[in-house]
Amino acid sequence: MSSILVASVRVRVELLVRLPWVGPGLLAALVGLTVLASVVPAATAATVGWLIDRLTDADPDHLLSAAAPALSAYTVVLLIGHAATAVRAPLSYLAEARIDGRHRAELSRLAAGSPTIDALERPEVQALIRTARADPESFMDGTPGAGVLAQLNLIGRSLALATSALVLAAYAWWTVPLLVVPAVVLHQLRWHEGRQRRRVWRNVPMPSMRADLWSDALVSPAEGKEIRVFGLGEWAIDRIDRHLRPAYDPLWPMDRRILAATWQQLVAVLVPLGIVYVVVAVDAARGGAPVAVATAALVAGTGVFEAFDDAPQATLNAITCVRAFTRVRAELAGGGAVPPPAPEPAGTRPEPPLIRFEGVGFRYPGTESVVLDGLDLQVRPGELLAIVGVNGAGKSTLIKLLAGLYEPTAGRITADGRDLADIGPAAWRARLSVVFQDFVRYHLSAADNVALGNALAVPDMAAVVGAARDAGFDAVVSRLPGGWDTPLARARDGGVDLSGGQWQQVVLARALYALRTGAQVLVLDEPTAHLDVRTERDVFDRLAAHRGAASVILISHRLSTVRRADRIVLVSGGRITEDGTHEELIAAGGTYASMFAIQAQRFQRGFDDRLEEGELT
Structure with missing residues (x-):
């Protein structure tokens, strides 16, 4: 039980440090309302006791006038309690929105600011982001804002407990430990139940993500075409069910066990409270204590258990969200937004850099397959370089490395002799423009x-x-x-x-x-796959016009277009195997020449090699 208590305190502190995010004015209002609401239970008990005292001692002919002050005080306390609750509700909503908004902004900044995308492609990182994004989709998902406000509520309940305990102690000191101890035990039992649910819930995000893919597809116009044509509706719904059942099914047996054990919590409330009620009632009946004091003690006794009546689920959900965020930050290697590049002095435009791939090797994280293996390549300033090769040769991977979306597993890439890692992703990308496939x-x-x-x-x-x-x-x-x-x-x-x-x-x-x-560097990965040959030729002419002002790197499967590049390189087996102008490569009679001959035959037979989806009308 002590370890559970320590864990409970630690996670609550992790949330409370975010309380200043709501802003000083709103925070002061919330704290004031919380303190005000915390004294209402004890004030209610005291004014009820006062009212009973006035009613029992008053002359029947002057009953109303005798009870008026106490009745007025009781009414004021009730009104204050209701007003504090009514005003606090919208302020709490605003405070939660501010905390959650800052949390989501930091998560977005963290993901967008990651220099590379390799971590974002890993399923476990996506599952962490889903948990950390503070966008509840079930009763087991939570937000930091709800958790932080729950801690503020707990502080208010603790103050309510202290004031209720003072009222009880005024009657008899032994009633305080008799009621407070089981109330604390009951709270810790609920905390333990919440932790059990969370342990079962750990395996849910991944199958839920798979189910979400099909849920989104069912309502998406893009996927809607195939879902209707292929009759995939029921099949997709079945897929959703197959993903979610293994995730949620373990929860139900655990909840049945918890429900079956609720009698223990009922006993923990009724037995001590019943003892106090019986003793107080008998004592008052025998004249041992004034009826007013006995009544105040009875009302305050209920207030002790109400002080611990907060559900721990909001806290546990929130801390799960916060800790997922912490893990995301660790996975994204340092986090924080990539700082913007320093602006160039007015009127200056540096020349395009000399880019070199020096023995570059690369394999995608989590795989053993080598995509690039000791690749050497030079991109001269202001030239139009075409990169060709069969599908899967590593052309697009080469471009992702140039853009700094991945880091080479071997070798390095330089611009004017400086490693791109030393230049920094923000400064380098300010000089680069990429059209991805x-x-x-x-x-x-x-x-x-x-x-x-x-x-x-x-x-x-x-x-x-x-x-x-x-x-x-x-x-x-x-x-x-x-x-x-x-x-x-x-x-x-x-x-x-x-x-x-x-x-x-x-x-x-x-x-x-x-x-x-x-x-200064323009990279185009299959930029004209959807264009007809004539439009592609026009686009190529416009790109060629930028030679000198910028370096242009072009990846295209249409060799009839790349033949007009200043230089053509062929990627095969993770390396550059052919390098030269179109005429030089044709004369060499290698792989490029064979590929060009095959495409020329297809074009002569009327194949356009264009992908099209329908025109704007």
Whole structure:
């Protein structure tokens, strides 16, 4: 029992340190209301005793006038109690919102500020984030705000206990330990039950995350097409059930055991309280104690147990959330937002850097498969470099390493001789713009979707328009119902959906906007897979126009396009196996030449190699 008590105190302190997050004014109001509410039980007992005393001693002809002061005092105490509760409720809600808001902001900043994404890809880290995000989805999920306010309530109840104990002691000292000890034991039993539930609940987040994937799919327009066409509705519901049952089923036997043992808690309340009630009543009946004192003692006795009537679940849920946050911070290696880069002096634009991959090796965390193995590559300042290779050769991984989303497991990457790790992720990414193969379609306006290419810069509409023109997106904007203010999501008011090719033009414009606002290296991973050959050629011409002002790294499966690059490298077996111009590689007769010949035959037979989803109309 002592270890449980120590654990209880420790977790409560962990929560109370967050109480100042509510702000000084609101905190003072909450503390004042809590103290005021804490004296209400004892004041109620005292005024009831006073009222009984006045009624028993008063002349029947003047009963009302004799009882008026005590009745007024009793009424005032009741009103104060109700007023304190009524005012405290909205203030408590505001305090919880402030604490939870700061907690969520810190968690978001922690996740977004992690220099790499490898930890975020691990299921156990995602499960921790789900627990730490303070977004309850069940009775076993909690928020720090609710836990912190529960501790403030407990302090108020402790004060109520002390004042009730004083009233009891005024009658007989032995009634205090007789009632307080079982009340403490009862509270610790409830605490132990809550800890038992939490132990069973530890294994729930992972299957709940799997169930959430199917729950979201059932209501998502994107997955809704296949769910309806393939008849996956009942199958998905069955999947949800299969994930949740193993997670929740262990709770029910434990709850049945706890419910079966509730008679013990009932005995812990009724026996000591019954003893005090009987002794006080008999004593008053025999004239040993005034009726007023006996009545006050009876009311105060109930107040002792009410002081410990807080459910520990809010505290346990909150501390689980807080500790998950602490573990997330440890998993994300230091946490905290990546500091923004220092602004460049006005009117200066450094030359594109010389980038080198020096013996770079990489394997994804938790796997033994080597993706890159001693790769050496040089990206010259201002050149247009094309990277080709079969699927799975490691082209996209190479780009993620260049962007600092992963750290090499061997070797290093340098810019003008400096290791990217020494430059720092924020400073390096300010010089870099990347269009990923699995780019994000933000449910924002067309202008915001483009301006996100450099969120640190002051939005520049002229640069947005220029980048859209370079990407060929300006023609699409001219057809949007609200122009640049049109949301690019049908779920938004006045929004529209774009085709795959049109979205690819959006992200190209996004990357080109970054170039116009300071980036020196542009990386494009399959940027034209949804475009037809003619549009792709136009885009390539616009990209080529940026040579010199920026280095352009292009990954594409269409060799008819990359042939116009300054230099082409072939990735195979985790290394660069061929390097040269298109003419040099064709003359060499190697893998690149074979791949080009195969694609040329497909193109002659009418294959376009374009992925399309339907045009905006």
